[in-house]
Amino acid sequence: MASERKALPVIDTTRCTGCGWCVAVCPPHVLSLAVVPGWQKKSTLHDEAGCTGCAKCAVRCPFDAITMQRIADLPPPR
Incomplete structure (x- = not known):
């Protein structure tokens, strides 16, 4: 649950x-590989x-x- 999560x-x-x-190690499968410029x-x-x-x-x-960053320290989504 997002409210219990402390960092991203x-x-x-x-x-x-x-x-x-x-x-490969991400249990909820929320990470992926994306092609970037180059x-x-x-x-x-x-x-x-x-x-x-x-x-x-x-x-x-x-x-x-x-790195894991506390949610309170993250910039707001755009």
């Missing part, structure tokens, strides 16, 4: 290599509402590209 993953696209490990794949949070905030993606990322 924030992906640093300059560190993300598109390896897909975060996508035809590179990068991880993206495609379903923020479905994220449980478990941080498995951040723990598994071998490139430290994912």
Whole structure:
């Protein structure tokens, strides 16, 4: 439930290599790989509402590209 969630993953696209490990370990399957300019794949949070905030993606990322940010500290959605 979103009200119980304390943090969301924030992906640093300059560190993300598109390896897909975060996508593989995400229990609610809210992360995916998306093609960005230059035809590179990068991880993206495609379903923020479905994220449980478990941080498995951040723990598994071998490139430290994912950090968990408290919801109160996130900028409002556009």
